Amino acid sequence: MAIDYQSKIPNNVDLAQDRRLQRALEHWQPSYQAWWQEMGPEGLQDKDIYLRTAISADKDGWAHFDYVKMPDYRWGIFLAEREGERKVNFGDHAGLPAWQEVPGEYRNALRRIIVTQADTEPASVEQQRLLGQTAPSLYDLRNLCQVNVEEGRHLWAMVYLLHSYFGAEGRDEAEELLARRSGDADKPRILDAFNQPCNDWLSFFCFTMFADRDGKFQLASLAESGFDPLARTCKFMLTEEAHHMFVGDTGLERILRRSAQLTKLDPNGDARAQGGIDLPTVQKFINFWFSYCLDLFGSEISTNAADFFGAGLKGRFGEEKRFTEHTALGQHKEILQWKDGRLQPEQIDLRSAMNEVLREDYIGDCANAVRRWSNAVQAEGAAFEVKLPHERFHRRQGLYAGQSFDLEGNPISDAEFEQKRAEWLPTQEDKDYLVRIMQPVRGVGQIANWIAPPRRGINGLDFEFEYVRI
Amino acid sequence: MAHDSVSTFAVSFDTHPSRYRHWQLRVDGGVATLTLAVDIDGGLRPGYPLKLNSYDLGVDIELADAIRRLRFEHPAVRCVVVTGGVPKMFCAGANIRMLATSSHTWKVNFCKFTNETRCEIEDATANSGQRYIAACNGTAAGGGYELAEACAEIYLIDDGFSAVSLPEVPLLGVLPGTGGLTRLVDKRKVRRDIADIFCTKAEGFRLRDALKMRLVDGGFAKSKWEAGIAERAANVVQAAGGVGSEPGIELKALELTRTSSPETEVFAWPHLLLEVRTAERTATLTLQGPEGQAPETANELYKQGCHAWSLAAFRALDAALLELRFNHTNVGLILLRTQGSAAQVLAHDTALTRLRGEGDWFAREIQLFQARTLRRLDNMARSLYALIEPGSCFAGSLLEMAWAADRSYMLADPDRPNAIALHAVNQGALPTWNGMNRLAVRLLGEPKLLDAAWQLHGPVDAEQAEKAGLVTRAPDDIDWADEVRLAIEERVSFSPDALTGMEQNLRLAGPESADTKLFGRLTAWQNWIFQRPNAVGERGALTMYGNPQPPVFDWTRT
Numbered sequence A: 001m002a003i004d005y006q007s008k009i010p011n012n013v014d015l016a017q018d019r020r021l022q023r024a025l026e027h028w029q030p031s032y033q034a035w036w037q038e039m040g041p042e043g044l045q046d047k048d049i050y051l052r053t054a055i056s057a058d059k060d061g062w063a064h065f066d067y068v069k070m071p072d073y074r075w076g077i078f079l080a081e082r083e084g085e086r087k088v089n090f091g092d093h094a095g096l097p098a099w100q101e102v103p104g105e106y107r108n109a110l111r112r113i114i115v116t117q118a119d120t121e122p123a124s125v126e127q128q129r130l131l132g133q134t135a136p137s138l139y140d141l142r143n144l145c146q147v148n149v150e151e152g153r154h155l156w157a158m159v160y161l162l163h164s165y166f167g168a169e170g171r172d173e174a175e176e177l178l179a180r181r182s183g184d185a186d187k188p189r190i191l192d193a194f195n196q197p198c199n200d201w202l203s204f205f206c207f208t209m210f211a212d213r214d215g216k217f218q219l220a221s222l223a224e225s226g227f228d229p230l231a232r233t234c235k236f237m238l239t240e241e242a243h244h245m246f247v248g249d250t251g252l253e254r255i256l257r258r259s260a261q262l263t264k265l266d267p268n269g270d271a272r273a274q275g276g277i278d279l280p281t282v283q284k285f286i287n288f289w290f291s292y293c294l295d296l297f298g299s300e301i302s303t304n305a306a307d308f309f310g311a312g313l314k315g316r317f318g319e320e321k322r323f324t325e326h327t328a329l330g331q332h333k334e335i336l337q338w339k340d341g342r343l344q345p346e347q348i349d350l351r352s353a354m355n356e357v358l359r360e361d362y363i364g365d366c367a368n369a370v371r372r373w374s375n376a377v378q379a380e381g382a383a384f385e386v387k388l389p390h391e392r393f394h395r396r397q398g399l400y401a402g403q404s405f406d407l408e409g410n411p412i413s414d415a416e417f418e419q420k421r422a423e424w425l426p427t428q429e430d431k432d433y434l435v436r437i438m439q440p441v442r443g444v445g446q447i448a449n450w451i452a453p454p455r456r457g458i459n460g461l462d463f464e465f466e467y468v469r470i
Numbered sequence B: 001m002a003h004d005s006v007s008t009f010a011v012s013f014d015t016h017p018s019r020y021r022h023w024q025l026r027v028d029g030g031v032a033t034l035t036l037a038v039d040i041d042g043g044l045r046p047g048y049p050l051k052l053n054s055y056d057l058g059v060d061i062e063l064a065d066a067i068r069r070l071r072f073e074h075p076a077v078r079c080v081v082v083t084g085g086v087p088k089m090f091c092a093g094a095n096i097r098m099l100a101t102s103s104h105t106w107k108v109n110f111c112k113f114t115n116e117t118r119c120e121i122e123d124a125t126a127n128s129g130q131r132y133i134a135a136c137n138g139t140a141a142g143g144g145y146e147l148a149e150a151c152a153e154i155y156l157i158d159d160g161f162s163a164v165s166l167p168e169v170p171l172l173g174v175l176p177g178t179g180g181l182t183r184l185v186d187k188r189k190v191r192r193d194i195a196d197i198f199c200t201k202a203e204g205f206r207l208r209d210a211l212k213m214r215l216v217d218g219g220f221a222k223s224k225w226e227a228g229i230a231e232r233a234a235n236v237v238q239a240a241g242g243v244g245s246e247p248g249i250e251l252k253a254l255e256l257t258r259t260s261s262p263e264t265e266v267f268a269w270p271h272l273l274l275e276v277r278t279a280e281r282t283a284t285l286t287l288q289g290p291e292g293q294a295p296e297t298a299n300e301l302y303k304q305g306c307h308a309w310s311l312a313a314f315r316a317l318d319a320a321l322l323e324l325r326f327n328h329t330n331v332g333l334i335l336l337r338t339q340g341s342a343a344q345v346l347a348h349d350t351a352l353t354r355l356r357g358e359g360d361w362f363a364r365e366i367q368l369f370q371a372r373t374l375r376r377l378d379n380m381a382r383s384l385y386a387l388i389e390p391g392s393c394f395a396g397s398l399l400e401m402a403w404a405a406d407r408s409y410m411l412a413d414p415d416r417p418n419a420i421a422l423h424a425v426n427q428g429a430l431p432t433w434n435g436m437n438r439l440a441v442r443l444l445g446e447p448k449l450l451d452a453a454w455q456l457h458g459p460v461d462a463e464q465a466e467k468a469g470l471v472t473r474a475p476d477d478i479d480w481a482d483e484v485r486l487a488i489e490e491r492v493s494f495s496p497d498a499l500t501g502m503e504q505n506l507r508l509a510g511p512e513s514a515d516t517k518l519f520g521r522l523t524a525w526q527n528w529i530f531q532r533p534n535a536v537g538e539r540g541a542l543t544m545y546g547n548p549q550p551p552v553f554d555w556t557r558t
C-alpha cells in the first residue's frame, strides 16, 4: 500500500527519504489502524472532536487545534530538535559523544527499556476504552480522546525507534506491542498497573495523575539518555504528557472540590446522599492507584538500574541540570530493608538504588499536588486532608511486597491489613456505586453532579464549547 | 549429621520429601509433579538470598533425592512433570552471588553434582520408564533452562513474558556449565549458529521464536496451561501403557557411625568403611561383600528392600564419594579395597541379572543405581588406587571399582590365595560415561586380550590377571608393602591440578558421548573460565555481577 508520507504521517525524521522506515511502517501502520479501531475509545470513532495535533516539533507546530475524527488523526513522528554535539552526560561513558546509533553491547538493554515504555502507551488506551460512555461533560470527553490519541502517538514514537534502530527484532517487538492486551489472561501488558481495569472516571483521573506521572519521570530520565534518538523522542513526548497529568491533577481536584461542596450541602454531611462521591472514597482510590504506580519504578535495589545508569542509558530526573556529580560511584543511599521481622537501614550503592532515587522524586511531585487538593477542599469549608499513603503501603513489587504495612508505613499483620482493607482501598461496593452515578452528560456546557466544572476550557476557549460534536 | 573437624561446615546429602525446603513432590497415579519454590532464606551457606527461584547445592540435593525416590519408591510413575512454584519464574539457575562467593573447589564440586543429577534425570527417562517433561510456567534462565534441557520435553508458557535463555556468556562471562551448551547441539540438535545466537542473547526467546529455534517442544497460552500440561502428561502415561503396578520400596536413611582418632576419621555405613587420614591426604574405602545368600525370587529381593546388599552397599559407596568430595577436599588419593566372598558377589550379580531379565523393576533399578554410582566414581577428581589383597572380593560389579581406578595393585602371594572374577555384568550392565564397559575401554588397543578376558570363568589369580591386562601390577609378598607405599607417597606429592587433568584424560579412552563431552569438555572449559581474571578477577564479570560497574576484560585471546 502506498502512503503519502509527508501528509499522512507528519514527521521531522525525513521519513520520505528513509526506505527502511517506510518498509517497516507500511507493514505496521495497517495493524496499528486495526488495533485502534478495535481498542480505541468505544463509540467515538466517527465523531468530530476538537483535538490538538502535533504537526511539527517547533513551538508553533506542536499544538495545532481543530476538529478531527480520531481515525484520521495524524499520528506523527517527532523528536525534539538536535542540540549541537550532545555528549553522554553520566555513567561510565560520560564525556564521550552521545550515540546516534545503538551501541551493540547495549542493544538488548535499550530494546528492553524502549519496549517496556512503549507497552504502557497502547495499554492505557485499552484500559480507558469504555470511559467515553460515561463522561461527565463534553470537555472531559474531549480530554479523554486527546489523551488517547496522544498515547497512540507515543506508541508511534517508540515504534519509530524500534523500527529504525533494532532491525528485524525491532519489527517483531513492534508487532508484539499491538498483540498484547491490557488485563488479558494470556497476553497481558508488561507492567501490572497497566493491567488494572480503569472503568470509572475517578480511576481515570487517578490514572492520569499517578500513572502518567510515572510516565513523566520515566521519560525524563530517558530524555537524559546517551542514546540520542531516545533522548530526543522522550523529550518531545514530555510536552504532551504534561497535558495528561493536567487532566488527572485537575480532574481529582474538581471531584474533591465537588465532594466537599456536597458534603457541606447535605444535612448529614453525606456526599453520597447528594449523588456525589464522599471524600474518604476518593482517598481510597488515591491509595490504590498511588501504591500500584509506585511499583512501576521497579525494585528498590536493582542491578538493572545500576547497569542502565552505568551504561549511560537512563539517568536520574534532571540528571544534567540538577546534579554536578554524574558517575554515582562511591556514594550510597540508605534503604530500609524488611528483614527478620523489622525494618533495618542498609547502605546501598547509589547506582543500585537508582529506581528508589527516581521514585522519591516522583513521590515529592505527587505530594505537591495533594497539598493543593487539600487546600481546595478546605477552601470549600470541609475539614478533610487528602494524604498520600506511605510508600510501603500495599506494594506488590520490591522490598516491601511480602509484608503488610499500614497507611503510615508501620508493619502490621496480614490479618490486620485485611481487617482494614475496606477502609483503605476501594471495595466492590464503592466501584459499583461509581458506575451507578456516572451517567453520560453530553449537553454543551453541562456537567455531572459529582464533579465541579473546570476553571477554564481548552485552548483559551470557554467550558461552554462544543468540544465533541455528538 | 554433626561435623566438627577439618572443614568449617559439612554438607549432608541425607534428606527426605518431608524435610524439603525447596521442592515439592506430588504423586498422582502415573504422573508425579516436582514443583520448585525455592525458600529465599534457605541457602546452604549464609550470605546469598536464593531469589527468583535460583538454586544452590542444597536445592539440588533435594532434587537428586526426589529423582532417586521416584525410581525406588514410586516406580509406577511414568511421567514426571518438573515445574515452577513462584510467579513468572520457572527457575533462574544457579544463584550468582553463591557462585561469586564460593571457592573454586566448591564451584567445581557443585557443578559436578548438579551435572550428575541432570544425567540421572536422563537415565530415568531412558532406562526406568519415567519420562521427565519440563513445564516452564515462567522464565527458564541459565541453569533453569539447563534443567529443562535434561528433561525429554520442554514446554514454555505463552504469556508474552516468559522466555528461555542462557545468559551466562553475555551477562556473567562464564558458561552454561550444567550441560547447557552440550545438550543444545548434541541432544536437541539445535543448529550451531542458531545455538550461537541463543547463547549470546541474555534475555533469551519467548515461545514463538523458541519453538522456531527448537529450544522448546511446545507451549500453551496462560489460560490453557494447566490443562495442556496435564493432557501431555496423561498422554505420556498412556503411551507407556498406563500407570504401572510396581509397589515401590522405601529408601530409609543410611545409618552412619562416626569415630575419630587424632590421625584418622572413620565413617562406617552398613557394608562400607571410610577412613580419612587428613594429614596423609589419603583415604581408604573398604567395601564389604554380601553376607547372606543372594535372593532367589523377585519377592525375596523386594522384601529385603533397601537393605538388599546390592543396593545398600552401593548407596553407602555413593554417600562416601560425596562425603569425600565435599567434606574432605584435601584428600588426594583414595585407596579402594573390598572384603568378603567373591562367590557371593557373583551370586548377587547373577540374581540381579536374572531377575532383571525376567522383568523385575527392582532388580533393574538396583543395577542402574550401581552403574550410576560407579560413574560417580569415574568422576572423582582424586587419584584412585585399587588394592586387591587376600580376602578381597573384586568380582563382578565390585571388579568395576578396580577398573575405575587409575591403577590396581594385586598381591601375588603363593601362600595366600587372591583372585578376582569376571561376570556378565562387566560386559554391559554397568557402562561408564561413554556407554562402553570399563574393560573394553581399558583394553582398547588389545582386542585379543579383551576377547580372551570374556572367556575367563572362575577365579583369576594375580599373575594371570596381570598378564590378561586386568590389573596394573601384581607384586609378590616381598615387594608388596614397599611398592604400594612408594606408589602412594609418590602420588600424593604431585601437583593435585596436574593429576586431576591427567587422570580425567586417561580414564576415558574411546568414543565420546554427550556425557563425556559434558564432563570432559564443557566442565573443563568452565573450570578454566572460573579461574580466569575475566570471570573472577577484581573486575571480572562474575565478581562485578550485581555491582554498579561493568566488568573490565583482558581482551587477549589465545
Ligand SMILES: [Fe+2]
Binding pocket: A121, A150, A151, A154, A215, A241
Ligand atoms: Fe504516553
Ligand SMILES: [Fe+2]
Binding pocket: A151, A212, A215, A241, A244
Ligand atoms: Fe500519557
